[in-house]
Amino acid sequence: MNLNPVTETFQNEDQRWLGSAHGTSAGDSITLDTSTFTAGTHYPNGYFPSGLPLGKITATGLYGPYDDAASDGRQTLVGFLLCTVDAPSVNTQDPQGALFWHGKVVEARLPIAVDTNGKADVAGRIRFV
Secondary structure, eight states: OOOSOOOOOOOOOOOTTBSSSTTGGGOEEEEBOGGGSOHHHHOTTSEEOTTOEEEEOTTTOOEEEOOTTOSSSTTSEEEEEOSOEEOOSSTTOOOEEEEEOSEEEOGGGOSSOOOHHHHHHTTTTEEEO
16 A cells, blocks of 8 residues: 555646637547657647647648648648647657637637638638637
8 A cells, every 4th residue: 555645737728719619529539749849839837738739740640730831731720739638758659639620719818829821721610719
């Protein structure tokens, strides 16, 4: 029997970037390619935040951070991480998440801003307010 104290850390879910509940029940299951994210930028506190803009890597089908300057598929915004995901301690482990791909987004509440090209990529599926 282990009677030592155990400490667990939890991340508060911040979904204020969602403009409505529309689309939240239809998230697609995805796998994040941890090696494409930067710790200090994309998960500074050990969690991939809800609302993180994502692109799909063409060669693997995994998802990474949207980057208009990329050339591996991530240059096309496909949606946002629906719920916060715990970042693994090593970047060779790829966690599961959910993709928010249609609905309304409160642009000012996103953890990372989306540029004009990204907004054009999702026009007709995601409305920015």
